[in-house]
Amino acid sequence: MKKLLFGTVLAGVVAIGAACSNDSMQGHDMSNMKNKTSEVSKQLPSETNMEVLTGKEIHLTAKEALLQINDKVKLPVYTYNGSVPGAQIRVKQGDTVKIHLKNELPEPVTIHWHGYPVPNSQDGVPGVTMNAIKPGETFTYEFTATVPGTYWYHSHQESAKQIDKGLYGTFIVEPRNEEKVDRDYTLVLDEWVSNPDESNMDMSGMDHSQMGHGSMNSMSHDMSMYDIFTINGKSGSAIEPLKVKKGEKVRLRLVNAGYMSHKLHLHGHDFKIVATDGQPLKDPQPIKDELLNIAPGERYDIEFTANNPGEWLLECHGDMKGTDDMKVKLQYEGEKGSTDKANATENLPVVDMTSYGKQELGEFTLDQKYDVEYTMDLGTAMGKDGMVFTINGKTYPETAPVNVKTGDLVKVKLVNHSPTDLHPMHLHGHFFQVLSKNGKPITGSPLIKDTLNLKPGEEYVVAFKADNPGNWMFHCHDLHHASAGMVTEVTYKDYKSDYKPDPNDTTNKPE
Template identity: 40%
Template sequence: MNRKIVGSILIGVLAVMWGGIYISSDFGGFKDETSDDVMEQGNTSILEVDAQEAGDRPVKTFDLTAQETAWKISQKKTVNAWTYNGSVPGEALRVKEGDFVRAHLKNELDVPVTIHWHGMILPNRMDGVPGLTQDAVQPGESFTYEFIANDPGTYWYHSHQHSSKQVDRGLYGSLVIEEKETEQKNDLNQDNVFILDEWSIGQESQGMGGMMGAMSGDGEADTKQAYDTFTVNGKSGQAIEPFIMPEGETARLRFVNAGYQQHQLVFPEGSMKVIANDGEAVDDSKGSTNVLEIAPGERIDVAFTKPDKESVVIGENPNIENAGDMRIPVVSRKSSDYSEDHDLTAISDQSIARGTSYGSENLIFNELPEPDVTYNMDLSMGMNMGEGMAFQINQETFPDTPPIQVEEGDVVKVNIQNSGRMNHPMHLHGHRFQVMSKNGNQYDEPIVKDLIHVKPGENYEIYFKANNKGEWLFHCHDNNHADQGMVTIVDYKSVYSPFEIGGENQNRP
């Protein structure tokens, strides 16, 4: 039995056991058009808003072809992947702050695709969301994305057309925007990107024992059942290429979680400190830690100093099943022998660096602002008659979820509460928000992000400025949850989208 089927069965079992879950009878996946015509109430099309031109900026041009590829994850595992330019991840894009990016997407798959530039602040029509900001790019057709790389940091790109399937099959890659001024970075000897992911390759059921084991209450029950192989930059286990780094040197390591399961990477004691989160520099005065927890869709940069050893390893929490798949060897020389015998330091909760562990250097709000719009977002689970599991916002599934309606210039407060039993990494397109409190406790050092990982029972207060007109998604970045309804829209009242969900272009955001 396929692991994803087993996962669906598991979720149904858990839903019955947990009880009290809202049941919807009218959700059937994404509909062809919205019920409230939310996206058609403005008087200006998003295609007429804030186009960006190159002017006298340097232009960086990339050709990205979506194509089917037999991808070798390890010596024994090959998958039929969907890729950008024939590899998983796709081509690594690297530009300078202020460059004008021109990316030509050509679709050689037999299904529609797009590219979403995750974390980027750009014009709405370049956001790559089918049915909202563009029509999906049909087989044999092309589309060109153009935007200014204004904000240095770590980003990534991926398809937003039926993301739960297309990102799962490999349609993603990294985008790094380097700072114009690099003098402060001279103490970093290298700069490397590591994209984490999970794959469903084995087809045998784990059985009831595995299902019972998933009821551990960590919010990961469904993803643990759905996937059986971990990868780093598209490779697993011994196929992961060693990272060459002499003893005593310090490197910037940029981690991107392209999968749907949180990962906890264990570093040698005293070797790592967090320096950026979701493209924003953080206050690193707290010093080093040895465990990095990274949520689906999140990006975290660290400064890693190689200990005085020939070889060490950065690896998944050994208490996690399949942890051996996600071990990055760090060796002094290309010819160095790497041993599998490295012990990873035991994990304590105090040693874990999470997405909200460090305050941001540059804030959106220096003081707690008075909101113009307040939106209460309840994240929950439900069952759909004949459809299976649903993941809801305010007891509704997309496109019937209530939108966050704003006017340009508004200060928006969102209270996010997770009343379900699964983790929900909530990602806002086109904006950054400031995390002010968790579970009613104000942060002494607020955090600026575009994704907040909300675990069962948690609630956060976040604020953002409505300063980028358009129609923007706000959704769970466990894309399996988004596919089952956990999506809403930040709707600027003055604009509308001329595109439709579904339709002849099969737009499925």
């Protein structure tokens, strides 16, 4: 279960960014972790206080550690380079990068480059694009960073469990002609379980390595077990303030690594949403006192000018138990001003991304001719072992793939028929343009994304060009839902993979 918080475990990890949800854990004895885990207490350089790795050759190690979430809670976690979130990788557009991942965990892992159009062989999906990296092994990912923006990386091996335990980090590709800002902060949202023994399901004795489809479904509806919300791996007063000086231009890169949506409110300042899922928006207009809703897997870059001295908050709105502790202070250096007050229940409108920014023609339109059209009905059903989540009535691997060939123009209609569940649908290896919502065309900036959140009853039409040959997952990023069946693939008929999965290898668990 995600990030099970064991208050009795001691040690600390300087971390920066966890966020909103989930379950993770066990299958091996954590009782000796204090001996196995090095304490990480160094102050890490960068505006975000997380370790930042730059250059064309990067080294990551997947290993166990202990995460101090607040003054009461420490828990055993899985990490990339000893912190949650893991080291931020920052590269330049155009660089060919090599990332060496060494696995020092007691189980297999991978890295999936969430939102990034890497070659299929580098996508990190075990049993689909590669074998999971076994304990003690090292694997090198290599690709060219062609598209600038804010992305993240995470394990795709038993991902509902491993991301929940902390196996994620951020991946920033700086554009060749970057518009400079004075401060650049990355904030990763996540959720954790402080007392799994008291949650409504008993995960304590479960060996997740034996869990298959539907395994996570006992918890898929009751997200109340996630009672601690974090920003950069910290909660409440443990979250480090964001320092600014009057007149500075500030960028916040907001990443949701959890399994719940979070509505964020920036107090005291106008801001612009300059990018979503790493892709820039056309002429974004200033917003004030509106909530930015960030679904699992999504990223939003916002920018504002520090023109209102004092101490302000960026806070999560809602009524979940962990909501009040998902807030970070914005502090002006050397300036007196008003001191802000939290108000997580204030009734504010949510920004409508379908009408935000300047309308102009994107690459695709609703009425042009498409080579492939696919309808994806997202549903919920009772399976023999509990709740399952379906695409067109089937669970993975029985779901019908989206069959394409290189160069095809593809239109997908997504409809959420689940009565109560949100489904943030994520497409690997491609960006898609959102064309309509509930039958109405998009009226704002062209909206280019890789993760799209559907509330119950909602319908979206999206389009993309099949320009990255391979076999690519298209799945719900509430990974409980993916592990319980809500996965399909985009398969290229003209692609031949060099990777041949061994049918007898049971270690690959792509969901």
